[in-house]
Amino acid sequence: MLMMMNPNEMFMQFGSVIATIIFMKAIYEQYIPHQWRDSINSYLYRYTERIVKIFSPYNHISFDEYEGGKFKRSEAYTTIETYLSERISMKARGLKANFVKDGKSLVLGLADNEEVTDEFQGVKVWWNSRKTSSRSQTISFYPGNDEKRHYQLTFHSRHKKLITESYLTHILDQGKEIAIRRRQRKLFTNVNDSSSSYGGKSTLWSHIEFNHPATFDTLAMEKSKKQAIINDIVRFSNAKDYYKKIGKPWKRGYLLYGPPGTGKSTMIVVMANLLGYDIYDLELTAVKDNTQLRRLLIETSSKSIIVIEDIDCSLDLTGQRSSQMKEDKDKDNEDGKQEEEKDLVKKKMKEQLGEVKKSEVTLSGLLNFIDGIWSACGEERLIIFTTNYIEKLDPALIRKGRMDVHIELSYCSYEAFKVLAWNYLDVESHPLFERIKRLLEETKMTPADVGENLMPKLLELDVDACLENLVRALEKAREDDQLKVEQEEKEKLKAKVEELEEDENKLILI
Template identity: 50%
Template sequence: MEVAMVEWWPWFGSAVASTIFLWSMVQNHIPDALRLNLAALAAKLTAYFNPYLQITISENGAQRWKRSELFLAVEAYLSDACARRARRLKAELGKDSKNIQVSIDDHEGVTDDFSGATLWWHASKQRPNANVISLYPGEDEKRFYRVTFHKRHHDLVVDSYLPFVLGEGRTIIIKNRQRLLFTNKASGSSSPYGARTAWSHVPFEHPATFDTLAMDPKQKEDVIDDLMAFQESKEYYAKVGKAWKRGYLLYGPPGTGKSTMIAAMANFLDYDVYDLELTAINNNTELRKLFIETTGKSIIVIEDIDCSADLTGKRRKDKKASRDKDSDGNDKPKYQSSQRRMTRPR
């Protein structure tokens, strides 16, 4: 038997080498259309004998400027439900920067069970094509999750399992959510064609509340009632066909508590804060990208808008005198709502 194997092995090696050599010679003379058809046929044959299906969930999906909600939900779900089964994890500080949260590391796989079906999840990332020549900075690595399952569970996975993962992931995200203070990056540090966010963030830990805010009690009560009415009127806005948003204009000399009032509003609503610096923006494309990447429940702050954008013309020369006049009369911030005041729903 050993003699036969010794005699057979050189012949096998020669056959493989000859096949590779002939294929390298022949494929250069095969028309592109025929080559594509052969590749498609090979893929069909492989799929016919392979009983497993795969679904890929990309980090950015169709909207390149915004992270996919499904991707974030899958990430949260796997970190909570399946992280114990992974061999490689990554750790970071969670809510309030006190608890450590672990999640599945890149290029790691875990299994999950759902209604009798076994599913294999794999976290990975893909580098952009380095051969592409572009005038813009290159994109970062694209992360994605891929789930593999038997084809007989197709309907179960699409109709039941993935919606279940989405719901559980949303719940986990809300539970572990840490409010953040975002600031936009300087123009040039992040391309509008890149896959990563144009915002940088730090934990929002400002202690201000309406209880500690130095403000006229009646005016403070009006602001609180207005915020509560807005918070409870999402369905009303959708019914009348308006965007669920509300604007306030805070004006007054520096040091009169405008930023403190914004922090009190954010703590009252439990919203993130986006500090938008207009001087760091070059064009409308960058501004649009920044707004797209904001979350639904957030406060967007545009400071010194009269200085940053030519919306009301140049400052008058006597503005300093006018400011001094206002500060003599009242050193507290004034506010105006950009919409009519609503009454709270009963």
């Protein structure tokens, strides 16, 4: 019948329908009370949506911004927001900028009521950033003028298993990685006396922002050794599944040893910068006992480096086993006993004066901290010890499995010097380089001393003056070494002469 109608009649019928709808809308708005209209609209929308869903092939999953009507934001919502802000926000036409807490800069995200598409394993999905307003007169737990936000994920029902089992896991993992990369990294230290408060929680750690610029490119070390360390660190950071397969916590220990000034602290910094980890600088002398040590470990985050510098000086952990102490006590060396008694009296006096606060951390407690049961409470951690005297450390403390990698940081080599010359002076070659190379082979100077001698003394850079200053310092160090050797030889000769004279006197007496 409709096909038999001419276009003019069809247009007139359509106009009549539109006019009827406009008339009914005007009557509805004029004579129906406002509060009734809201209820009717809500009722119609709710049931219309249900009818549409019955026939729609698409499923929806919602992620509310707040959990259970509380002030705490949902972790899932925050993680999804982070993922969308980096992965697909550029596809949206409407964006908003936020400054994320502990973030480095402004982050772009989806504007309210904006929709974007994403793709996972060839399956297309839709994300909606929705905002609803509540006109309820009751007090709302949602900040922002009673506004509630949520993300809605839409996908075809035939892909439900893939989305719920794989895609959502992918979203959460990627969102967490992005958040860690964007965050402002921190340098932590343990609080000495009492717990501090951070984020409303009591904690044994306090922190500052960590912005050290050192990298492996600026580290004064042989290129091959440097690359071997980088390869080991990167391999560790990508080995989550491997550690799970072999049944070990995802952690790795590094022992840095060598003379003072050889770059042990700098090595820690460049490792943290390479991986993007936070640093927890643990001061053992400020730890009350083994229980507090475990609590400190629990409060550290994943993707972090736990550092104990100069561990041979931190506590009495340098190989003083109980059995060895028992043997020492059984010795009949009266002089040794007197010295021990004197040291004990001095230590007690210092404790009474408040100069030394006694720590009850034991070697056993520290070993359990490193690789005991409690060490598995987090993952993707590096544990680093530094020492100037590796021979003082208990073998159990630095064995493989605890300190997996031992890195010796020694005196400055010629290759390390070239890195420093580029860092300080922006030069790759110079006529004085060969002379410096010979001097470095003849004497010992730490990278810290080399860098200090290369440092320009004036605001204007004078490469020749800086290199000549280093040459003079190396020549003086060589002379000092020679004088030291000569002095040691004289003392040995003197001791030998005294020994011969003593033997001669004994023979005369006989």
